[in-house]
Amino acid sequence: MHGELKYPADFQHFDYVNPQAPKGGRLRESAIGTFDSLNPFIIKGTVAEGSGLIYDTLLSRALDEPFSLYGLLAEQLRVAEDRSWIEFDLRPEARFSDGQPVTAQDVVFTFNLLMEKGSPFFKSYYADIRDISAPSRHTVRFSFSGGLNQELPLIVGEVPILPAHYWQERDFSIPSLEVPVGSGPYRIGRIDPGRTIVYERREDYWGTNLPVNRGRFNFDQRQYDYYRDSTVALEAFKAGEYDFRQENASKIWATGYTGAPFNDGRIRKEEIEHRNPQGVQGFVMNSRRPEFSDPRVREALTYAFDFEWTNHNLFYDAYTRSNSYFSNSDMAASALPTSAELELLEPVRDQVPPEVFTNVYKAPSTDGSGRNRTQMRTALKLLQEAGWELKGGKLVNADGKPFHFEIMLIQKEFERVVSPFVRNLERLGISADIRMVDVSQYINRLRQFDFDMVVYRFAQSSSPGNEQRDYWHSDSAMKPGSRNLIGVRDPAIDFLVDQLIAAPDREQLILRTRALDRVLQWNHFVIPHYHISTWRIAYWNKFAHPANSPTYSLGLDTWWTKP
Known part of the structure; x- marks a missing residue:
């Protein structure tokens, strides 16, 4: 993509393989x-x-x-x-x-x-x-x-x-x-x-x-066995029904991998570090819905997710908070824009939030005690600025319609993460229902953008490019099956995506990715979760x-x- 290749034209194999590895099994x-x-x-x-x-x-x-x-x-x-x-x-x-x-x-x-x-x-x-x-x-x-x-x-x-x-x-x-x-x-x-x-x-x-x-x-064979439930799948692994498992749940990793096969060495556990950008996982709001069309509302809801409490009480402090759409990489906008970045952003100055030029984005944080009253007051102020009002414990709009939405999930284990978030929303007068669906229904509803909020991860590579159109460009916002789940339709973001794709070298790619990252961050499209680099x-x-x-x-x- 940029610079020189590592391997010469006459190379025999990649450095990370064993060319003498036996075949079979x-x-x-x-x-x-x-x-x-x-x-x-x-x-x-x-x-x-x-x-x-x-x-x-x-x-x-x-x-x-x-x-x-x-x-x-x-x-x-x-x-x-x-x-x-x-x-x-x-x-x-x-x-x-x-x-x-x-x-x-x-x-x-x-x-x-x-x-x-x-x-x-x-x-x-x-x-x-x-x-x-x-x-x-x-x-x-x-x-x-x-x-x-x-x-x-x-x-x-x-x-x-x-x-x-x-x-x-x-x-x-x-x-x-x-x-x-x-x-x-x-x-x-x-x-x-x-x-x-x-x-x-x-x-x-x-x-x-x-x-x-x-x-x-x-x-000789690669086999995939399907299970309806991830808890059953874990027990099947420990019983020897299948051979390899990659774990994404920190609680299960900390407490579920126990028993005789682990004690006597028949099953091995490893953590392998990597340098992959982690993108962003979070609560993704469908901005096609009127409830989520106002960035002040989207920002307010970020205050209802208490990462510090969640990380300590549910995840054994295993995770790092994600503040970027390109987490765990040099492409993340984690400092004030340089003069080179400001030059890239200048053509869209009047089309993006002013914080893009003046502030470093950081998701709301708490002391982890679970008593986040300050955050709730900030959220309520933003909601009121956006035209919502708290009446009788219910948040309603100018027409008296209550703020209600559905969080669609595919993994039952994620309920323990979502439930505290729902309770904090209730304190703001917002009613949110958790809806569990099967795989087929989940995929079909995502393809048709038939959801209010989902948990989703926008994965990123070490060299972002044309796939950014499918994530954020206006052209993909209404195309069923695209990955623009948020429904982003913003000329400034379209411009920055095009600039990123046209980056002539690695230095410019990093600068242009950071510029795009800043504008995505300050539009509050996602309530960011967390990531891990192993x-x-x-x-x-x-x-x-x-x-x-x-x-x-x-x-x-x-x-x-x-x-």
Whole structure:
């Protein structure tokens, strides 16, 4: 993306793999809910975990560099100095799982199919592709428009390539459990619909010995078993029903991983540090709803979430408060804007909150005692400024309508976090109901923006770019299936997103990301939660992994079964 590549053209393998790792064995993981589709590229259906294992891409990412890609399906490439076009030469030996060759026409077909019938995300993410052509059987060329877009030549290389001969005869827009043809290291071996899916390593995989693949994809089988309840899933893990678990709940990590298998070493616990940006998780307010359209209301509600009390009493002080949309990275706006940032922000000065230029955003804090009266008074003052009034213990608007909304959840365990927040809202005269829904309903309601408030995480990479359009740009605000759950429609934010995408180097990328971060922060779109900079994992002690873990990923595909 920026600067020089770490690995030379003749490199043999990535530094974070064991090139001598033995092949064999099975890795079983869990998933919550169910699935009814094997197509991860459309907004309909609930796709099975692990579906990406069956596909290859033009390029493969190095997990120890912020954003660098190396040849996979592509043997070599040529890119314009101004990045206005890129050409890929495909490897002649590349094959789909049915033995058919991967050609340039398959690449052209894939992008046209995704833009026409895929998730709205693709149309937004690849909006600046002007033309895709196939000058020869093994050469594909992308031409770009819309000015400088440093990231676009790279991200077109990350799209899974689909077989035209397979999909031309099928309806791509309909979810299906028919096993598709892929080109990747695994094929789907067994499906128990809604309960289990098993991926089998392909002995005939064409790319096994490529430098980007050496030491990876070592398990003969990758299996995902589905559970309706995460508590049941944990007990199943401890009983040996599956092998590997990544834990996100601090209380469970502190108290749930106990018993004989942990004491005698049959199950191992590890915390592995990483340098991944953590984005922001929080209570996300749907600003399409009139209750959340006023930024003063959104700011007021941030005072009702007592992070310090929650962290100490529920999370064993495991977390750090998130104040940025790019937490745990150098792209977070955590100090006053520099002169270079002010220059970037000047064109939108009259369109953004004045605090963007004068203050450093910090989410409201308390002493952790649970007695946050000062915060409640501040919140009530903001609500009154926005036209709400406390009458008879109920907060009502000018028409006398009470302030009431619903918090939609998918994880029952999160109720213990939400319940204290709801109680604080009650003290402000606001009525909030917790609504638990199943996975399918949750996904469908998010896609249609049919919610008041949800708990959601806007994930970020170490090199943010075109995906920011799908998060915050006005063009995505009303597109069903986009990730602009908030409903952001703001010309200043549109401008900053476009500036970020056009960043010419790493220094400018950091500056422009911070400028965008400030404007998002001071619009109070999210009640920010917390983050952690380690992976908490537990696994049955029959696996091994390289001593040198990748910087920006857990790298589970580099693990292997002990002989």
